[in-house]
Amino acid sequence: MPNQSSQPIDLNRVFQALADPTRRAVLERLISGPARMSELAQPFNMALPSFSQHLDVLENCGLVRSRKVGRVRTYQLAPQPLQVAEQWMAEQRAIWEVRLEQLDNYLLNLKEKTDD
């Protein structure tokens, strides 16, 4: 059963989860499809309990979901928190670009006045 699918998205925890290269690599892997914990752990030279903590961080902030069938736990990406974080960044960039444009126009006006 998917875990924590209905919790609100907490940007603090999402960015915190992204602030680690192992966790980002796991997300990059899960983008191409679901995987078992053992598959996910394989590329990393890390004890399974430590690796499992990384998966918990990803699951607790909603970036991944897992389900257990028998003794095998499978993980899949849950893209919504990534979208919300990207949206925050895109908004900041949009405001920044408007500000740069205003600055450009101001400097252009200033130049035209000086040229008169």
Added chain:
Amino acid sequence: MPNQSSQPIDLNRVFQALADPTRRAVLERLISGPARMSELAQPFNMALPSFSQHLDVLENCGLVRSRKVGRVRTYQLAPQPLQVAEQWMAEQRAIWEVRLEQLDNYLLNLKEKTDD
């Protein structure tokens, strides 16, 4: 003089810096223009040394730059690390969308075969 403008962008530190609501609010404020430390601190009910640590985190990962004239330190946004972080997210989304499209096509083919 701007600090650390030439350091490479470290996504771990950038995401870590973004994982705090005070630091995100400071970035949102700096998008509308440079500000002194006292102006930046004003909306927060926080001791200045604690607030100053948040500014250090932002400056150490390259998200802001500061310069001191006399006794006044002024901060400004340095947007490049935000762009790099947004780019990482956009790349993940692009791969994810291609995968969803492939899955769509696969299901459509499967349906057509079943309908035959």
